Amino acid sequence: MGEREKMNHTKVTEFIILGFYELPEMQPLLFLLFLIIYLMCLSGNLLIIFTVCSDSHLHSPMFFFLSNLSFLEICYVTVTVPKLLAVLIAQNKTISFMHCLIQMYMFTACTDVECYLLTAMAYDRYVAICKPLHYTIIMNKKVCIILVIVSWTVSFLNPLPHFTLISQSSFCSSNEINHFFCDMTALMTLSCSGTYVIETVNYIEGSLLAFTPFILTVISYVYIISAILKIHSAKGRQKAFSTCSSHLTVVLLFYGTSFGVYMRPKSTYSIDLKLITVVYITVIPLLNPLIYSLRNKELKETLGKTTRRIIFLPELIKCCTQHLVATFQR
Numbered sequence: 001m002g003e004r005e006k007m008n009h010t011k012v013t014e015f016i017i018l019g020f021y022e023l024p025e026m027q028p029l030l031f032l033l034f035l036i037i038y039l040m041c042l043s044g045n046l047l048i049i050f051t052v053c054s055d056s057h058l059h060s061p062m063f064f065f066l067s068n069l070s071f072l073e074i075c076y077v078t079v080t081v082p083k084l085l086a087v088l089i090a091q092n093k094t095i096s097f098m099h100c101l102i103q104m105y106m107f108t109a110c111t112d113v114e115c116y117l118l119t120a121m122a123y124d125r126y127v128a129i130c131k132p133l134h135y136t137i138i139m140n141k142k143v144c145i146i147l148v149i150v151s152w153t154v155s156f157l158n159p160l161p162h163f164t165l166i167s168q169s170s171f172c173s174s175n176e177i178n179h180f181f182c183d184m185t186a187l188m189t190l191s192c193s194g195t196y197v198i199e200t201v202n203y204i205e206g207s208l209l210a211f212t213p214f215i216l217t218v219i220s221y222v223y224i225i226s227a228i229l230k231i232h233s234a235k236g237r238q239k240a241f242s243t244c245s246s247h248l249t250v251v252l253l254f255y256g257t258s259f260g261v262y263m264r265p266k267s268t269y270s271i272d273l274k275l276i277t278v279v280y281i282t283v284i285p286l287l288n289p290l291i292y293s294l295r296n297k298e299l300k301e302t303l304g305k306t307t308r309r310i311i312f313l314p315e316l317i318k319c320c321t322q323h324l325v326a327t328f329q330r
Contacts, residue, residue, distance in 0.1 A: 012171040014096050015190075019087040019180045020274065031088040037282050038081045044289040045070035061139040062128075065121045066292055068148050072113050073285035079106045080181040080281055087180065097171075100182040105163045108184060111258075112155035112210065118251055119213040120147040122220040125244040130227045158209055161201050169193040180274060181281075217251060246292045253284050253291075 020030055052058045052067040080103070086092040095103070127138050162184060169191040179186045188198060224244060231237045257280040261273070 012097065012175040012190075014094050014175065015100050015171075015182065016093045016176045017083070017087050017095055017180060017182070018176055018178050019084065019093065027088050031085055034081060034085060034088070034278075034282065037286055038077055038085070041077050041282065041286040042074060044286065045073045048289045048292070061124050061144045062121070064144050065117060065124060065148070068151075069114070069117050069121070070289060072110060072117060073288055075106075076110045076114070077282055077285050079103060079110060084180045095182065100177075100187070101163060101167055104166070104182040104184050104187060105159050107181065108159040108162065109156045112158045113152055114254060115210060115213040116151035116155055117148070118247070118254060119216050119220075120151055121247050122217040122251070123147075125247055126220040126224055128243060129224050129240050154209070158205060161205070162198060165198045165201065166191070169198075180278075183277075214255060221248065221251075249291050250284075250288055253287065257284060 020027070023030065048070040049067045052063045083095065083103070124139055124144075128135050131138060166184070166187055169187075170193045171187075171190050172192045174190055177183075177186050177190065184202075221244075228237050228240045231240055257276065260276050261280050
């Protein structure tokens with residue numbers, strides 16, 4: 001039996017992530033760029049979570065959903081970027097079969113969570129603009145918690161059929177993933193088993209569970225825009241639109257890049273598709289806290305106060321320590 005035939009009958013136990021092999025001379029620069037983006041994304045979203053949790057004035061449904069979204073963005077980039085950094089700087093391109101499946105599962109689940117959270121936030125904006133007198137009754141604490149729990153639970157149940165089916169597939173022809181993480185479609189192209197069942201499940205789930213949040217978000221904004229247009233004063237329209245402009249911007253960015261990544265032919269993973277996916281995975285989680293903080297005056301002011309407290313915290317601790325030492329010396 002020839003070497004090629006032996007390889008074709010050898011079960012794959014690990015994969016090789018090729019990453020941006022098309023740009024060998026830019027590996028150190030890409031590492032530095034993604035490291036900066038990753039650290040900025042972590043710090044920006046952590047700052048929003050800390051600010052919302054520590055300020056009682058921000059304990060409203062909108063900021064409750066925003067803090068969940070920020071936590072999700074941290075999970076989102078942490079699933080993919082650390083391994084990408086290892087591939088770029090240490091050339092550690094191998095990933096075990098199980099770790100690859102877990103990365104695929106977590107990435108898919110995080111994507112679904114974002115869809116559902118953005119839908120819940122769209123509903124929150126719909127109630128705030130279309131039913132302002134009943135807002136506090138409809139969007140009470142219990143409803144908000146239920147919406148968040150359902151979003152996370154359903155999203156982590158969605159990828160289970162894909163995870164099970166792909167884990168039972170055979171990968172015997174090649175173990176090189178022409179991407180910078182374990183994407184579901186990339187794994188399906190390497191499988192030497194039939195992928196018809198996986199594709200059918202993906203189509204049904206995509207139609208029912210993934211496309212539904214998008215439709216609900218669109219419906220919410222149809223009602224929101226219709227309600228805003230009925231406001232007679234220009235100042236009133238501007239004020240009403242400002243309450244949902246941040247969320248609408250995030251929705252357009254998320255779904256715009258999502259369609260750019262997933263509505264294209266998947267026969268080849270070209271460098272331009274990888275770059276679009278990078279924007280989808282890293283840049284959007286970085287931009288979301290910036291969009292909300294810059295467009296929301298209340299959040300921007302509170303973030304400024306929180307940042308100043310964090311900056312002067314070491315100095316304050318130092319002064320307190322010196323004061324305590326001086327007291328005990330007396």
